Amino acid sequence: MIRFCIIIVAAGSSARYLASGGLRSKLDEDLGGKPVLQRVVEMFTKFEPREGLISSLIVAGPHEEEAFREFKDRHADRLGLLGAKVCRGGKTYRWESVKAALELVPADATHVGVHDAARASTPVEVLDRVFDASTRHAAVIPVVEVSDTLKRVDETDESAGGAADDAARILGLDTGPAARLRVVNGTVDRERVCRVQTPQVFEVGVLKRAYSQDDLSSTDDAGLVERLGERVVAVEGDERNLKITRPIDLELARAVMGLRGPHERPMHLKF
Numbered sequence: 540m541i542r543f544c545i546i547i548v549a550a551g552s553s554a555r556y557l558a559s560g561g562l563r564s565k566l567d568e569d570l571g572g573k574p575v576l577q578r579v580v581e582m583f584t585k586f587e588p589r590e591g592l593i594s595s596l597i598v599a600g601p602h603e604e605e606a607f608r609e610f611k612d613r614h615a616d617r618l619g620l621l622g623a624k625v626c627r628g629g630k631t632y633r634w635e636s637v638k639a640a641l642e643l644v645p646a647d648a649t650h651v652g653v654h655d656a657a658r659a660s661t662p663v664e665v666l667d668r669v670f671d672a673s674t675r676h677a678a679v680i681p682v683v684e685v686s687d688t689l690k691r692v693d694e695t696d697e698s699a700g701g702a703a704d705d706a707a708r709i710l711g712l713d714t715g716p717a718a719r720l721r722v723v724n725g726t727v728d729r730e731r732v733c734r735v736q737t738p739q740v741f742e743v744g745v746l747k748r749a750y751s752q753d754d755l756s757s758t759d760d761a762g763l764v765e766r767l768g769e770r771v772v773a774v775e776g777d778e779r780n781l782k783i784t785r786p787i788d789l790e791l792a793r794a795v796m797g798l799r800g801p802h803e804r805p806m807h808l809k810f
Contacts, residue, residue, distance in 0.1 A: 540591065540592075540649075541588075541590055541591025541592075541649050541650060541674060542591060542592060542594040542595075542645075542647055542648050542649050542650070543588065543591060543592065543593045543594065543648070543649075543650045543651070543652055543670065543740070544593075544594065544595040544596070544597065544644045544645060544648040544650070544651050544652070544743070545583050545593055545595070545596045545597070545651075545652045545653075545654060545738070546597050546599060546637055546640040546641070546644075546651060546652070546653045546654070547576075547579055547580065547583075547596065547597070547598045547599070547623075547654050547655075547656050548599050548628065548633060548636045548637060548640075548653065548654070548655055548656055549566055549576055549598050549599060549600050549610075549628065549636075549656035550599050550600055550601050550602060550628025550629055550633075550635075550636040551633075551656075551657075552564075552601075553565045553566070555784055555785065556783070556784060556785060556786065559784075559785040559786055559787075560785075560786050561785070561786050561789075565657055565783045565784075565789065566656055566657065567613065568783070568789050569800060569801045570659055570789075570792065570793065570796065570798055571793070571796065571798030571799065572801075574613075574614070575656070575657065575659050575783060575789075575792075576598070576614055576618075576656055577614070577617055577618070577621075578659040578796075579654065579656055579657075579658065579659045580596060580598065580618055580621050580623050581621060582659065582661060582666075583596055583652075583654075584596070584621050584622065586663065586666050586670075588666075588667075588670040588671070588674075589667065589670070589671050589674075590671070590674050591649070591650075591670075591674065593652075594645070594647070594648065595622075595624070595644070595645050595648065596621070596622060596623035596624070597623065597624050597625075597626060597640045597643050597644070598614070598618055598623050598624070598625045598626070598656070599626055599627070599628035599629070599636035599637070599639055599640045600614070600625055600626070600627060600628055601627070601628060602627050602628055602629055602630040602635070602636075603630070607627050610625070611625060624643060626639055626640055626642075626643055627639060628640070632755075632756070633758065633759075634750070634755045634756070634757055634760075634763070637653055637750070637760060638750050638755070641746070641747060641750055644743065648743050649742065649743060650673055650740055650741065650742055650743055651740070651741055651743050651746050652669075652670070652673075652738040652739065652740040652741075653737060653738060653739050653740075653741075653746075653760050654737045654738040654739075655737045655782055657782050657783040657784065658736070658737055658780055658781065658782050658783075659783070659792055659796070660779055660780065660781050660792045660795040660796050661736075661737075661738070661777075661779075661780045662777050662779050662780065664777065665681050665736070665775075665776055665777045665780055666738070668681065668774040668775060669681050669738055669739075669740050669774055670740060672740075672772055672774050673740035673741070673742075676770070676772040677741065677742045677745045677764075677769055677770070678739075678740075678741045678742070678745060678761060678764045678769055678770065678771040678772065679739065679740050679741075679771070679772045679773075679774060680735055680736070680737075680739045680759075680761045680771060680772075680773055680774070681735075681736045681737070681738070681739075681773075681774055681775065681776035681777070681780065682733035682734065682735050682736065682773045682774070682775070682776050683733060683734045683736065683775075683776040683777070683778060683780075684732075684733050684734075685729045685732045685733060685734060687729075688726065688729065689726065689727035689728075689729050689732065690723050690724075690725070690726055690727065691723070691724045691725045691726075691727060692721045692722065692723055692724060693721065693722055693724045694719045694720075694721050695719060695720045695721065695722060696719070697719065697720040698717040698718070698719065698720065699717065699718040699719060699720045699721075700717075700720075733773065734776075735759055735761065735776075736776040736777075736780045736782075737759075739759065739760050739761050741760065741764060745764060745767070745769055746760065746764065748767060749763035749764045749766070749767055749769075750763065752766060752767075754766075779795045781795065
């Protein structure tokens with residue numbers, strides 16, 4: 540019997556989201572009356588793989604004690620009702636969170652799926668493709684082909700300037716460190732280049748071996764599996780499988796999911 544354990548990585552500080560104008564953690568933002576994180580967990584509780592079943596869910600939250608306590612206060616009861624366990628994630632790196640959650644994977648799990656907590660709009664078709672392929676291959680990831688031209692850019696010592704910066708300087712306003720001018724250093728061949736998404740699904744033994752290596756520096760789990768010499772199979776992802784990084788991404792996720800923001804709902808439905 541194939542039994543999937545899902546690890547949801549939710550330890551990030553939402554730094555880029557807040558720096559871009561967000562008012563709270565992106566995982567606490569409203570998606571149709573529910574927090575982003577709850578939507579992600581519910582996505583897996585509702586999904587039925589063609590073969591096997593999702594038997595357990597683990598959410599890796601913040602590492603720092605106070606932040607983790609606040610995280611549990613906001614989410615643990617609700618996630619517990621959905622059958623998800625909550626654990627402390629990594630202090631600095633994503634791989635630290637996955638490694639911590641791996642310690643809690645049940646002994647009867649045959650496969651482990653790892654998903655970004657900020658991807659709440661993953662279409663069910665992507666889940667179908669990834670989970671179905673994982674029953675035949677040891678490592679499976681969803682990818683999207685790159686359609687834009689790719690450039691390498693270098694940051695210079697020059698200020699990027701601009702009218703707003705000039706006006707602030709004239710008025711003697713402190714706007715913080717000036718943005719640096721960036722210049723193109725070359726064009727990247729985009730042939731066979733893809734953007735990688737989640738969930739990424741692995742045979743449990745393969746993922747645990749990947750995390751037993753000395754060097755765990757990587758931006759995704761497949762990168763660690765690749766170092767083992769294991770073949771990683773790529774299936775078709777989806778542009779709708781958005782990762783919420785900035786406030787505009789939240790608006791796009793709402794549009795993809797057909798959900799309204801809190802200010803768009805009738806007053807009696809806002810609470």
